[in-house]
Amino acid sequence: MRLLGALRDWMGGYIGEFWATLFLGVAIIMSFLPFNVLFLVWLERKVSGHIQRRYGPLHVGPHGALQTVADMVKLLGKQLLTPAATDRWVFLFAPVLVFLPTMALASLIPVSGAEAFAEMPIGLVAVVAISSITVLAIFMGGWASNNKYAVLGGMRSVAQVISYEIPVLLSVLAVVLVAKSLNLREIVEAQQRFVWYALVLPVPAVIYIIGITAETNRAPFDIPEAESELVAGFHTEYAGMRYAMFMFAEYTNMIVLGALGATLFLGGYDGPFAPGPWWLLLKAYAIVFFMMWMRWTYPRLRFDQLMSLAWKFLIPVALVWLVGTALVVVRIG
Amino acid sequence: MSTTLPPAAAADAPLDTYLLNMGPQHPSTHGVLRLKVTLRGERALAVEPVIGYGHRAHEKMAENRTYAQFYPNTSRQDYLGGVIYSVAWAEAVEKLANIEVPERAKIARVILSEFNRLYSHILWIGFFLHDLGATTPLVYSFEDREAILNLLESVTGSRLTYCTARFGGLSQDLDPDFPRRAREVLAKVKARWPEFEDLIDGNPIYQERVKGVGIFTKEQMQSYGVTGPALRAAGVPYDVRRVEPYGVYPRFEFEIPIMDQSDCYGRYMVRVREVRQSVRIIEQALDVLPDGPIITKAGLGSKFRLKPPVGTIYHAVESPRGHYGILLVSEGGTEPWRAKFRTPSYANLAVMVEVMPGNFIADIIAILGSIDIIVPEVDR
Numbered sequence: 001m002r003l004l005g006a007l008r009d010w011m012g013g014y015i016g017e018f019w020a021t022l023f024l025g026v027a028i029i030m031s032f033l034p035f036n037v038l039f040l041v042w043l044e045r046k047v048s049g050h051i052q053r054r055y056g057p058l059h060v061g062p063h064g065a066l067q068t069v070a071d072m073v074k075l076l077g078k079q080l081l082t083p084a085a086t087d088r089w090v091f092l093f094a095p096v097l098v099f100l101p102t103m104a105l106a107s108l109i110p111v112s113g114a115e116a117f118a119e120m121p122i123g124l125v126a127v128v129a130i131s132s133i134t135v136l137a138i139f140m141g142g143w144a145s146n147n148k149y150a151v152l153g154g155m156r157s158v159a160q161v162i163s164y165e166i167p168v169l170l171s172v173l174a175v176v177l178v179a180k181s182l183n184l185r186e187i188v189e190a191q192q193r194f195v196w197y198a199l200v201l202p203v204p205a206v207i208y209i210i211g212i213t214a215e216t217n218r219a220p221f222d223i224p225e226a227e228s229e230l231v232a233g234f235h236t237e238y239a240g241m242r243y244a245m246f247m248f249a250e251y252t253n254m255i256v257l258g259a260l261g262a263t264l265f266l267g268g269y270d271g272p273f274a275p276g277p278w279w280l281l282l283k284a285y286a287i288v289f290f291m292m293w294m295r296w297t298y299p300r301l302r303f304d305q306l307m308s309l310a311w312k313f314l315i316p317v318a319l320v321w322l323v324g325t326a327l328v329v330v331r332i333g
Numbered sequence: 334m335s336t337t338l339p340p341a342a343a344a345d346a347p348l349d350t351y352l353l354n355m356g357p358q359h360p361s362t363h364g365v366l367r368l369k370v371t372l373r374g375e376r377a378l379a380v381e382p383v384i385g386y387g388h389r390a391h392e393k394m395a396e397n398r399t400y401a402q403f404y405p406n407t408s409r410q411d412y413l414g415g416v417i418y419s420v421a422w423a424e425a426v427e428k429l430a431n432i433e434v435p436e437r438a439k440i441a442r443v444i445l446s447e448f449n450r451l452y453s454h455i456l457w458i459g460f461f462l463h464d465l466g467a468t469t470p471l472v473y474s475f476e477d478r479e480a481i482l483n484l485l486e487s488v489t490g491s492r493l494t495y496c497t498a499r500f501g502g503l504s505q506d507l508d509p510d511f512p513r514r515a516r517e518v519l520a521k522v523k524a525r526w527p528e529f530e531d532l533i534d535g536n537p538i539y540q541e542r543v544k545g546v547g548i549f550t551k552e553q554m555q556s557y558g559v560t561g562p563a564l565r566a567a568g569v570p571y572d573v574r575r576v577e578p579y580g581v582y583p584r585f586e587f588e589i590p591i592m593d594q595s596d597c598y599g600r601y602m603v604r605v606r607e608v609r610q611s612v613r614i615i616e617q618a619l620d621v622l623p624d625g626p627i628i629t630k631a632g633l634g635s636k637f638r639l640k641p642p643v644g645t646i647y648h649a650v651e652s653p654r655g656h657y658g659i660l661l662v663s664e665g666g667t668e669p670w671r672a673k674f675r676t677p678s679y680a681n682l683a684v685m686v687e688v689m690p691g692n693f694i695a696d697i698i699a700i701l702g703s704i705d706i707i708v709p710e711v712d713r
Binding site for chain 1: 351353359360361375462463464465466467468469472473476532536538539541542693694695696698
C-alpha cells in the first residue's frame with residue numbers, strides 16, 4: 001500500500017494525481033482480474049472434482065494449476081467464427097460489453113481503509129446501476145446470434161436478472177438503513193464499530209447470495225445457458241476468445257459481487273494481522289466457494305419456478321425484513 | 334384424444350409461434366434423436382419426434398446371418414441392456430429350435446440379466462438428474478455402474494456390448510469366486526441407497542421439477558403400447574417377468590413396484606424400487622446357483638449348423654425400459670426367414686406426441702429423460 005502510494009505520488013508529479021490514480025487503478029485491476037479468472041476456473045474444476053469424488057485437473061503444473069493457462073492458450077488459437085446470418089456489429093460488440101461493467105465495478109469496491117480507486121459518496125448506487133448493464137450484453141449476444149437457442153437464453157437471462165435484482169436491492173437497502181450510508185467504505189467502517197451485518201441481517205445476507213447466484217447465471221439458476229435444454233444458451237454461436245470473454249465476465253462477476261457481498265455483510269477489508277486487500281479477497285473467495293458448492297449440488301430450477309421463487313418468496317421476505325429493519329433503526333435511533 | 338399438429342413452418346402458421354429443431358445433435362436427446370418442437374415463447378404447442386438417424390436395419394441383418402452370427406447385433410440395439418437382449422435372443426432361438434438349457438446356465442442368466450437391469454436403472458438416475466441440470470449424481474451413479482461393469486467384465490469379457498449368451502447356455506462359466514464378488518458389489522450398491530435418497534429425493538428443487546410433470550394417462554399408454562417403468566408408474570403392474578414368465582423367474586420372489594401418480598416422480602420411484610427388487614432376485618439366485626455344466630453339448634454344436642424346424646415364435650422379456658419382444662419365423666434354413674424386434678423405447682417415444690404439448694422446454698427434456706430413452710433401440 002505504501003509502495004503504491006509512493007508510486008502514485010511520483011507519477012502524480014508528472015501527470016497530475018487524477019491521471020496517476022486512474023492509470024494505476026486500471027493497471028492493477030486489469031492485471032488482477034484475468035489472473036483471478038484463471039484461478040477461479042481452476043478452483044471450480046477442483047471443487048467440482050472433489051465434490052464428485054474425482055481429482056479434477058492434475059497434470060499441467062502442480063495440481064493442475066496451469067491447466068487453465070493451457071486452456072486459455074487453446075482458446076486464443078481458435079478460429080473466431082462469425083456465422084453468416086448474425087447481426088454482425090452487435091454480435092462482435094456483445095463479448096466486449098459484457099466484460100466492461102464488471103471492470104468498472106471492481107474499481108468501486110474499497111480494498112482497504114485508505115485506498116479506493118474510485119470512491120463515491122453513493123458508491124452502492126453506482127455498483128447496483130453498473131452491475132445491471134451485463135444483462136444487456138448477454139441479451140445482445142443472444143439476439144445477434146440469430147439462433148433460437150441463443151434468443152431463448154437471452155430472453156431468459158433478461159427476465160431472470162431483472163427479477164433477481166429486486167431482492168438483491170432490497171437486501172442491500174437493509175444494510176444501508178443500518179449503516180446509514182451509501183458509501184461502501186463507510187459501510188465497512190460502520191461494521192468495524194458494530195458487528196458484521198451478516199450477523200444482524202442474516203436473511204438479507206442469504207437473499208443476497210441467492211440473488212447474485214441468479215445474477216451471474218450460475219446453477220441452480222443457470223437457465224440462460226441451461227446446457228441440457230438450450231445447448232449453450234446465449235453463447236451458443238460464440239467460439240474461441242469471444243466465448244472466453246463470456247466466461248471471463250461470469251467469473252469476474254462472481255468475484256466482484258462476492259467482494260461486494262463481503263463488503264456489505266462480512267466486514268469487507270476489515271480483519272486482524274493481514275492488510276485489507278487480503279481479507280477482502282479471502283471473504284470474497286469464501287462467497288465464491290459457496291456459490292460453486294451450490295452449483296455442483298443442486299439441479300436446475302425450471303423457468304417459471306425461478307420466477308415464482310423471486311416474486312412470491314424472496315421479494316416478500318426481503319420486504320418484510322426491510323420494513324422490520326427500518327422500524328428497529330427508527331426505534332433505537 | 335388426438336392432437337392436431339399446427340404446421341409451424343407453413344405459410345399460414347401463427348406469427349407468435351416458431352419451430353425449434355432439438356437434435357439430432359443436442360446434449361439431452363440421448364443420441365441422434367430429433368424433436369420438432371413448435372413453441373410459443375417457452376411453451377410447446379406440439380412435439381414431433383423424428384427418428385431414423387441411427388437406423389442400421391437390424392431386422393434385415395438378422396435375415397442375412399445365421400442365428401449365432403446375430404449375437405453381436407443384440408446388444409447394439411440397446412447399449413444399456415446388452416445382457417438382457419443377448420439372453421432374449423438366445424431364449425427365442427432356443428424356443429424355436431427346442432434346445433435345452435442346463436440349470437446352472439438358467440440361474441446364471443438371471444443373475445447377469447438382473448445385474449444389467451441394476452446398472453441400467455442406476456445410470457438412468459444419474460442421467461435423469463443430468464437432464465434436470467445436476468451434474469454430480471451422474472458421476473456418483475457411474476461409480477456404482479463401474480463396480481457392476483467390472484464384475485460383468487470378469488465373467489463375460491465385455492463391458493457394454495455383451496454377447497455372452499449362447500444357444501443352450503452361456504459362453505463362459507461363472508468362476509468359483511463369482512458369488513463372493515457379486516455379493517460385495519451388491520453390498521456396495523445397497524450402502525449407496527440412503528445417500529441417493531438424501532441427496533436426490535430429499536432435494537426440494539428436484540421434487541419441484543418432477544412432481545406432476547409429464548403425466549401419462551392409462552388410455553394414452555394403452556393406445557401407444559407404452560410399457561416398463563412408465564406404465565408401472567401409472568399403477569399397472571405389467572412386468573413381463575410376472576405376466577408372461579420366462580426363464581426361471583417364477584422361482585424367485587420379487588415384487589412389481591407400482592406408483593399411482595404416473596408423473597416423472599412416479600417413474601423415478603418405480604426405478605428406485607426396482608433396483609431393490611433386482612438386488613433381491615440376485616441374492617436369491619446366488620443362493621441357489623447349482624454346480625454343473627454352463628452349456629450343453631448340443632448347444633456347443635449348434636454354433637455353426639443350427640437349423641430350427643419350420644415355425645414361428647414370439648418371445649418377450651422385460652428389458653429395463655419395458656416389453657422387448659422378438660418374433661422369429663423359421664423356414665428351416667440356417668438363417669431366420671423373418672426377425673421382428675418390438676423395442677420398448679420406440680413405443681415409449683411415440684406417446685410423446687400426446688404428452689408433450691403444453692409443457693415448458695425444460696419439462697420436455699425431463700419427460701424425454703424420464704422414459705429412459707435409448708435412441709439406437711428406437712431406430713434399430
